Amino acid sequence: NAGVTQTPKFQVLKTGQSMTLQCAQDMNHNSMYWYRQDPGMGLRLIYYSASEGTTDKGEVPNGYNVSRLNKREFSLRLESAAPSQTSVYFCASSESGGLAGWGQFFGPGTRLTVL
Amino acid sequence: DAKTTQPPSMDCAEGRAANLPCNHSTISGNEYVYWYRQIHSQGPQYIIHGLKNNETNEMASLIITEDRKSSTLILPHATLRDTAVYYCIVIGGSNYKLTFGKGTLLTVNP
Numbered sequence: 001n002a003g004v005t006q007t008p009k010f011q012v013l014k015t016g017q018s019m020t021l022q023c024a025q026d027m028n029h030n031s032m033y034w035y036r037q038d039p040g041m042g043l044r045l046i047y048y049s050a051s052e053g054t055t056d057k058g059e060v061p062n063g064y065n066v067s068r069l070n071k072r073e074f075s076l077r078l079e080s081a082a083p084s085q086t087s088v089y090f091c092a093s094s095e096s097g098g099l100a101g102w103g104q105f106f107g108p109g110t111r112l113t114v115l
Numbered sequence: 116d117a118k119t120t121q122p123p124s125m126d127c128a129e130g131r132a133a134n135l136p137c138n139h140s141t142i143s144g145n146e147y148v149y150w151y152r153q154i155h156s157q158g159p160q161y162i163i164h165g166l167k168n169n170e171t172n173e174m175a176s177l178i179i180t181e182d183r184k185s186s187t188l189i190l191p192h193a194t195l196r197d198t199a200v201y202y203c204i205v206i207g208g209s210n211y212k213l214t215f216g217k218g219t220l221l222t223v224n225p
Contacts, residue, residue: 104161106159109156
């Protein structure tokens with residue numbers, strides 16, 4: 001099992017450009033999440049999907065959109081990138097159908113720089 | 116969700132047990148205690164979680180006090196690769212959204 005995979009690993013954008021971060025999991029998990037981590041700070045939840053077909057906003061959703069393409073894949077889109085979105089982005093998944101009691105498993109991250 | 120308090124840093128000698136404390140005095144009955152860690156530049160890693168009883172897996176043991184107001188993560192034989200920031204998180208019910216605070220930086224020394 002590959003677990004949670006993310007592409008790309010690194011990306012540099014210019015202000016105003018758009019891009020989509022891809023995430024896939026092969027653990028048959030119901031729930032998937034997108035977090036960002038800024039230097040010296042903890043993770044902050046951007047969006048999550050409790051189950052296939054549902055998405056909801058987290059703590060810092062502004063400037064982002066998501067798509068739960070199927071049970072395996074959950075993408076994060078930046079429509080018009082801004083320097084404030086320079087960060088490391090982590091995708092995670094859990095077996096939970098929306099309940100606590102299940103660990104979240106994280107991908108290796110995408111390091112995004114917006115110039 | 117209940118707030119947690121952890122020491123900002125701890126040291127441990129390689130091969131010894133590392134005991135990481137966490138206070139969560141406002142925890143409610145349906146809230147779980149989770150532990151994650153993050154090794155520099157990597158994604159967070161799930162370690163263990165528990166509700167009331169002590170738990171053990173291949174990575175660690177989790178000891179929860181009887182009143183559930185505090186817990187201790189135990190790494191039985193710490194190695195240099197266990198150097199990381201360890202996060203104690205309390206979460207429960209239908210709220211499964213993790214909030215990562217500052218955690219404890221555990222440094223394992225040779």
